[in-house]
Amino acid sequence: MSRASRRFYRSTGLGLAALGVLVWAAVDQFGISLEEMTELFLGTLGVAGGIIALAAFLVAVLIGVRKLLQRNDSD
Numbered sequence: 001m002s003r004a005s006r007r008f009y010r011s012t013g014l015g016l017a018a019l020g021v022l023v024w025a026a027v028d029q030f031g032i033s034l035e036e037m038t039e040l041f042l043g044t045l046g047v048a049g050g051i052i053a054l055a056a057f058l059v060a061v062l063i064g065v066r067k068l069l070q071r072n073d074s075d
Contacts (some may be wrong), residue, residue, distance in 0.1 A: 024038065
């Protein structure tokens with residue numbers, strides 16, 4: 001295994017461990033219920049999905065505008 005891939009896997013593992021610690025701290029230290037955590041997670045997924053959908057729409061608009069401008073330049 002190359003050095004870069006070892007570094008990638010190490011960073012991924014450390015990131016997942018840090019995420020686990022954050023969830024544990026939220027549940028254990030601050031008393032956030034599992035239902036609340038689920039609601040927050042689903043809300044986060046919804047916001048991220050909305051941002052991705054908006055970005056895809058804006059890229060489609062940008063491609064459409066470029067095609068229109070290129071068509072006008074060739075006339």
